[in-house]
Structures are given as C-alpha cells and as structure tokens.
Amino acid sequence: MTETTERARRGPRGEYAKTGAKREAILAAALGVFAESGYRAGSLREIATRVGMSEAGLLHHFPNKEALLAAVLDRRDGDDLSRVHIIVDAEDGAETLRGLVELAAHNASVPGVVELYCTLSAEATSPDHPAHGYFLGRYDWARGMVGRAFERIARDGRLREGADPARAAIATLALMDGLQVQWLLNRDVVDMSEALREYFAGLVADF
Amino acid sequence: MTETTERARRGPRGEYAKTGAKREAILAAALGVFAESGYRAGSLREIATRVGMSEAGLLHHFPNKEALLAAVLDRRDGDDLSRVHIIVDAEDGAETLRGLVELAAHNASVPGVVELYCTLSAEATSPDHPAHGYFLGRYDWARGMVGRAFERIARDGRLREGADPARAAIATLALMDGLQVQWLLNRDVVDMSEALREYFAGLVADF
DNA sequence: GTCTATACATCGATAGAC
DNA sequence: GTCTATCGATGTATAGAC
Numbered sequence: 001m002t003e004t005t006e007r008a009r010r011g012p013r014g015e016y017a018k019t020g021a022k023r024e025a026i027l028a029a030a031l032g033v034f035a036e037s038g039y040r041a042g043s044l045r046e047i048a049t050r051v052g053m054s055e056a057g058l059l060h061h062f063p064n065k066e067a068l069l070a071a072v073l074d075r076r077d078g079d080d081l082s083r084v085h086i087i088v089d090a091e092d093g094a095e096t097l098r099g100l101v102e103l104a105a106h107n108a109s110v111p112g113v114v115e116l117y118c119t120l121s122a123e124a125t126s127p128d129h130p131a132h133g134y135f136l137g138r139y140d141w142a143r144g145m146v147g148r149a150f151e152r153i154a155r156d157g158r159l160r161e162g163a164d165p166a167r168a169a170i171a172t173l174a175l176m177d178g179l180q181v182q183w184l185l186n187r188d189v190v191d192m193s194e195a196l197r198e199y200f201a202g203l204v205a206d207f
Numbered sequence: 208m209t210e211t212t213e214r215a216r217r218g219p220r221g222e223y224a225k226t227g228a229k230r231e232a233i234l235a236a237a238l239g240v241f242a243e244s245g246y247r248a249g250s251l252r253e254i255a256t257r258v259g260m261s262e263a264g265l266l267h268h269f270p271n272k273e274a275l276l277a278a279v280l281d282r283r284d285g286d287d288l289s290r291v292h293i294i295v296d297a298e299d300g301a302e303t304l305r306g307l308v309e310l311a312a313h314n315a316s317v318p319g320v321v322e323l324y325c326t327l328s329a330e331a332t333s334p335d336h337p338a339h340g341y342f343l344g345r346y347d348w349a350r351g352m353v354g355r356a357f358e359r360i361a362r363d364g365r366l367r368e369g370a371d372p373a374r375a376a377i378a379t380l381a382l383m384d385g386l387q388v389q390w391l392l393n394r395d396v397v398d399m400s401e402a403l404r405e406y407f408a409g410l411v412a413d414f
Numbered sequence: 415g416t417c418t419a420t421a422c423a424t425c426g427a428t429a430g431a432c
Numbered sequence: 433g434t435c436t437a438t439c440g441a442t443g444t445a446t447a448g449a450c
Contacts, residue, residue, distance in 0.1 A: 022433090036333055041247035044426065055426080057434045065426065115332065122329035125322065125391035126243055136392055143396070160409060171402050174385025181384055182377060184332035185343055189350070195378050202367060202409050229415085250443065264416045266445070 023061055025051050030072050035115035038123050039069055039130065066130045073120075073134055076113065088145055093152035094207060097172075097200050100146070104176060105193035111184070118180050143169045158205040168203060175199055230268055230278075232258050237279050242322035245330050246276055246337065273337045280327075280341055283320065295352055300359035301414060304379075304407050307353070311383060312400035318391070325387050350376045365412040375410060382406055 029050040033042040044065055048058045062068040083106070087099030107114050124131040143166070150165035159165065176196060183190040201207045236257040240249040251272055255265045269275040290313070294306030314321050331338040350373070357372035366372070383403060390397040408414045 037247065038245060038330060040244065043424080045424075054435060056428080056436080059427070060433060118332065119329045121388055121392075122326045123245060125325065125388065132392075139389055139392060163405070163409065167402060167405060170386070170389060170397055171382060171406060174389060174402070175378060175382050176385065177388055178381025178383065178385035179377070181328055181332065182346055182381060185328075185339075185346060190377055195374060195381070198370070198374060199378060202370070251445090252443075261417060262444080263418080263446080267415060272444070 022051075026053075026058060026061055026068070027072055027075050030068050031076070031116055032112055034069065034072060035112050035119060038119045039065075040123065044068075069130055070134075072116075073131065076116070090149070091152070093149035093156070094158070094200075094204055096146070096149035097153075097204065097207070100172070100176070101193050101197045101200070104179070104196050107180070108183070108187075108192055111187075114180050115184060118177070118184060121177065139173065142173055146172050153204055160203050160205070163203055172196075172199070229258075233260075233265060233268055233275070234279055234282050237275050238283070238323055239319055241276065241279060242319050242326060245326045246272075247330065251275075276337055277341075279323075280338065283323070297356070298359070300356035300363070301365070301407075301411055303353070303356035304360075304411065304414070307379070307383070308400050308404050308407070311386070311403050314387070315390070315394075315399055318394075321387050322391060325384070325391060328384065346380065349380055353379050360411055367410050367412070370410055379403075379406070 026047065029047045030042075032050065033047045036042070037046075044055050044058060047068075048055045051058070062071060084099055084103060087096045090096045090099070120131055121135050123129055124135045126132065147166045147169035150159060150163075150168045153159045154163075154165055159168075176192070179190060179192045179195055183192050197207075233254065236254045237249075239257065240254045243249070244253075251262050251265060254275075255262045258265070269278060291306060291310060294303045297303045297306070327338055328342050330336055331342045333339065354373045354376035357366060357370075357375045360366045361370075361372055366375075383399070386397055386399045386402055390399050404414075
C-alpha cells in the first residue's frame with residue numbers, strides 16, 4: 001500500500017488516530033451486544049450505554065447500524081487472519097488441521113467472539129441479512145482453505161480410504177460450528193478442540 | 208390419560224376442537240416468522256398478517272409471544288418424535304444412526320423447520336432466552352439417545368478403535384447442526400445426509 | 415372469536431446547540 | 433466530538449365494541 005492511499009484512507013488529518021481509542025471501545029461494545037442479541041435484536045442504544053456515550057455520539061463514528069456491524073466483522077477478520085495466516089499454506093496439510101485444533105482451543109478463551117459468529121451465521125442465513133454475503137464468502141474461503149489441506153494429505157497418502165477432501169472440508173467446518181452451539185449452551189459437556197482432534201484422528205493417518 | 212384430565216385439558220366445551228384450525232394456521236405462520244427472523248426480531252404483527260388476522264385476534268389464541276413460541280416448539284416436537292420414535296431404542300445401534308441419516312434427508316425437504324432450529328438454537332444460547340431451557344433439555348436428551356446407540360455399537364465390537372460413545376454422540380449432533388448452517392446458506396454445496404453417512408462410515412464397521 | 419382503537423415502550427436516525 | 437431533543441416507525445399488549 002502506498003503512502004498516498006494510506007493517507008487517503010485515514011483522511012487528510014489522520015482522523016482515525018485521533019478517535020482510534022473510542023472506535024475500539026465502540027467496536028468492543030458492539031461485539032458484545034451483537035453476540036448476545038444478534039444484529040437485528042441488538043440495539044444501538046445498548047451499545048452506546050455500554051461504551052458510555054449517547055446514541056448520537058456513537059453515530060458520529062459510524063454512519064449507521066449496518067456499517068457498525070461491518071466494522072465489527074472487519075476487525076475480527078483482521079485478528080483471526082493474523083492468527084491463522086501461518087497455517088493456511090503449510091506444505092503439510094496435517095499442519096493446517098493442527099492449526100484448526102489450536103484455533104478451537106483458543107476460541108474457548110473468547111466466548112464472546114464464539115457467540116458472535118454463532119449467532120450471526122445463523123441469523124445471516126436469511127438472504128436479506130446485512131451479513132449474508134459476508135458469510136457466503138467466508139464459508140467459501142474456509143472450505144477452499146481446508147479442502148486444499150485435505151488434498152495435500154490425500155496426495156501424501158494419509159487420507160482415509162473412501163474419504164473426499166472437499167466433503168471432509170465441509171464436515172470439518174460443520175463440526176466446528178456445531179460444537180460451538182453445544183459449548184455455548186453448556187461448557188462443561190463439550191471440549192471443542194478435543195472433539196475436533198478426534199475427528200481428524202479418524203480421518204488422517206498418524207494425526 | 209383419563210377422560211377427566213383429557214376433558215380438563217380441552218376445557219369444558221372442547222375449545223381446542225373448535226379453534227383447532229385457526230391455531231394450526233397461526234402455528235404455521237409463527238414457525239415461518241421465527242425461522243426467518245428468530246424469536247426476538249420476529250414480530251407478532253408479521254405473524255398476524257400472514258395468517259390474515261389482527262394482532263389482537265392472534266393474542267386471543269395465545270396469551271403472549273412467549274407462549275406462542277412454546278406452542279410452536281411443542282408442536283414440532285410432537286411431529287419429530289413420532290418420526291424418530293422407532294429408531295430410538297433399536298437393538299442394533301447402527302439402525303439408530305441410519306435413522307439419523309434418514310432424518311437429515313427428510314430435513315432437506317422442510318427448510319423452514321431447519322431454519323427454525325438453526326436460528327433458535329443459536330439465539331437460545333443466551334441464558335435469558337425463553338427457549339434456553341428447552342434447548343438445554345433437547346440436547347441432553349439427544350446426546351443420551353445417540354450416545355446409547357454408539358454404546359451398543361461398541362458392545363458389538365463395531366466402533367472404531369479409540370472412539371468414545373459419548374464423545375461420538377456430541378460430534379454427531381454438532382455435525383448435523385453445522386451442516387444445516389452451510390446448507391441454509393448455500394444448498395448446492397452441501398448434501399447433509401451424505402455427509403452424515405460418510406462420518407458414520409468412518410466410525411462404524413460395515414456401516 | 416375477531417375487530418378497532420389505543421396505550422406505552424423502544425427502535426434507528428437526524429438536526430442543531432455547544 | 434459529544435450532547436439534547438425529537439421524529440417517525442415499529443414493537444407488545446390491553447380495553448372494549450360487535
């Protein structure tokens with residue numbers, strides 16, 4: 001990115017830097033509210049209250065509710081991508097899968113984020129939801145990423161007989177999502193990373 | 208059930224029988240609205256419009272919104288239990304699992320019901336959600352039912368080495384739930400029953 | 415049994431003072 | 433940059449006529 005576009009993104013006087021702290025606080029509060037109530041039922045009022053501002057003050061930083069949701073998802077993607085970017089293109093597919101197990105273990109330490117994606121992904125199955133396109137793209141990307149890992153595993157002759165890389169990728173993501181629902185309902189009965197590890201162990205030789 | 212309690216449940220003049228048709232219509236409309244928008248964001252107004260009534264007319268049949276949700280879930284449970292009651296106690300555990308594959312195939316023909324449970328289960332992870340207790344009990348029951356099937360399979364020596372019945376049950380339910388999310392987002396890329404069958408095939412000998 | 419009318423809360427968003 | 437004030441829409445629920 002050139003310095004010109006960088007300055008353009010921040011505006012002529014570096015507005016982001018000035019109001020950065022408030023923006024972060026707003027995004028954190030918005031994440032919590034959207035996680036607990038979803039997008040449609042979550043209110044700007046509740047977000048504003050949590051961050052100690054009026055609604056008008058909040059809407060000075062984000063033009064409207066939809067833009068705020070987009071910003072929350074954007075921010076999470078930045079964090080998550082930096083967490084998994086190492087494992088995406090591992091030459092050993094099993095290394096990528098181990099990264100997913102690690103991700104599941106990490107998720108157990110940030111229940112708010114898990115709640116956010118769990119609630120929003122279900123809500124966003126409706127075609128008219130503001131985040132519908134976001135989740136379509138996210139799952140496409142994830143299926144491709146995990147599918148390629150399984151393809152490398154199959155190439156190395158370590159994928160179980162009869163298993164298909166693309167379908168294994170779908171099942172992997174499904175398992176991760178479904179585990180989150182049960183974990184959010186009752187955190188004592190579910191160990192997300194262990195369940196995922198066992199699934200991989202049944203699918204990949206010497207996992 | 209004695210005839211006395213039966214009459215008591217219906218009221219002295221058999222109210223249920225008289226208004227049964229309207230109740231059914233309301234429940235069907237409510238299922239659609241709660242499925243598309245969830246409970247919190249779904250409105251009585253929308254339900255009343257779909258069924259061709261006023262809001263006040265609707266609230267003559269159900270005292271409030273929460274009771275309407277409870278009635279919708281009650282009705283679905285009646286239908287679903289009659290569908291799977293045969294397979295719950297099959298002497299052959301694999302027979303129960305095959306019933307689940309069949310259930311997944313059936314679900315693909317009733318997207319509205321899938322949407323309802325997908326949306327509500329995510330929403331109801333919040334402890335203050337009206338359906339929180341319902342889903343806690345539902346998952347407990349389902350984990351026990353599927354877990355016992357896997358135990359019978361293990362007893363018959365058909366469960367894969369190293370697999371645990373209780374954990375397999377958790378993963379099975381998680382897989383079914385997660386497949387529904389991806390299927391609702393994009394029905395072309397996911398075959399729910401086939402994915403479930405492949406999972407069982409990797410876990411149970413000669414499935 | 416269904417309606418109109420209405421009460422009353424809460425929502426997203428805007429205008430304009432400071 | 434944050435506030436108060438306010439608008440118009442929408443939400444649940446109740447009262448009472450028919």
